[in-house]
Amino acid sequence: MPLRNYSNIIVRREVREELEKLREELGVRDFSDLLALLVAKYREYTSITSKLVEHLTSISSKVDELLTRVSSIATSNSSSLESKQYATQSSKRITAWDILKRDKITCASSIKAKNPARIIESLFEKGAVRIDLGRDVCVVYPEFWWRFWDTLDKLKTPNDEENLKEIKDEKMKWLYSTLRREGIIVLDSTRKPPVWTFNKQVEIPEKAFEVEEGGGTSGGDKASQGEAEESYEPEELYR
Numbered sequence: 001m002p003l004r005n006y007s008n009i010i011v012r013r014e015v016r017e018e019l020e021k022l023r024e025e026l027g028v029r030d031f032s033d034l035l036a037l038l039v040a041k042y043r044e045y046t047s048i049t050s051k052l053v054e055h056l057t058s059i060s061s062k063v064d065e066l067l068t069r070v071s072s073i074a075t076s077n078s079s080s081l082e083s084k085q086y087a088t089q090s091s092k093r094i095t096a097w098d099i100l101k102r103d104k105i106t107c108a109s110s111i112k113a114k115n116p117a118r119i120i121e122s123l124f125e126k127g128a129v130r131i132d133l134g135r136d137v138c139v140v141y142p143e144f145w146w147r148f149w150d151t152l153d154k155l156k157t158p159n160d161e162e163n164l165k166e167i168k169d170e171k172m173k174w175l176y177s178t179l180r181r182e183g184i185i186v187l188d189s190t191r192k193p194p195v196w197t198f199n200k201q202v203e204i205p206e207k208a209f210e211v212e213e214g215g216g217t218s219g220g221d222k223a224s225q226g227e228a229e230e231s232y233e234p235e236e237l238y239r
Contacts, residue, residue, distance in 0.1 A: 009035075097126055100141050104171050107138040127207030133182055140175070142208035148172050152196050158187045 011019070019034060028034045096119050100106045106123065108116040120137050124130040128139035140148070151172060155163045160180055167173050179185040185198045 096123060100128060100139065104141045104144040105138055105175060107133075107136050109136045124203065124205055125207075127205055127210065129205075129208055130203040131179070131184065132201045132203075133178065133184075138178075144171075145204075145208065148175055149196075152176070152185070155187075155196070156194055158189070 023030075023034045026034065026037065028037060096106070100123055106120070106128075108120050111119055113119060117137075120130065120139055123139045127142050129142060129145040131138045131140065151167060151169075155166060157163065160177070163176065164173055167176055176185075179198070182201070183199075184201045185196055188195050188197050
């Protein structure tokens with residue numbers, strides 16, 4: 001029968017052996033004092049842990065707040081820079097040749113300026129390749145035209161489906177499909193090896209042959225006076 005204010009605790013043998021070793025290491029008199037010490041240390045540990053968690057949570061919150069402020073400042077500065085860049089770009093007028101250089105292909109049907117025919121003619125005079133589609137007239141940036149022709153030269157079959165798989169550039173795909181549909185380009189299989197040819201619906205001005213290394217053309221640098229050199233906002237020139 002346990003003594004007054006004491007009670008029996010049943011533990012496994014290996015647990016008792018470990019407690020005995022710990023009691024001896026700590027110099028504690030008996031198991032009762034050892035258990036009291038362990039309980040006290042556990043409560044001290046949980047109290048410290050709780051304070052640490054609370055402190056870390058506070059630090060994390062402050063870090064998040066700081067990151068949010070930094071992000072907000074960065075976004076604000078970025079927006080301000082973009083606005084300045086847009087304002088600078090918007091203040092610059094753009095020529096029809098600039099747009100042709102960017103878009104590679106321009107058709108009269110897409111021009112909403114007063115005189116599309118004059119713009120097409122001026123671009124042709126500056127070096128753009130002109131293609132008469134009957135119901136529409138398009139011009140092609142010369143450097144892009146030669147790249148298209150180099151691509152075409154590698155195709156040795158009249159099978160359009162196979163050729164379109166080989167052509168990677170989407171604008172070249174459109175140009176190929178349009179020229180084939182209108183019968184403007186054909187593969188001359190009587191020649192060995194077969195060679196692509198085009199008819200009089202394609203007009204290549206002399207300046208188109210003046211393509212400089214690096215993609216520039218003298219047509220863009222030595223532009224003649226005319227509608228093509230008049231400046232526009234992009235939305236003013238095209239639909």
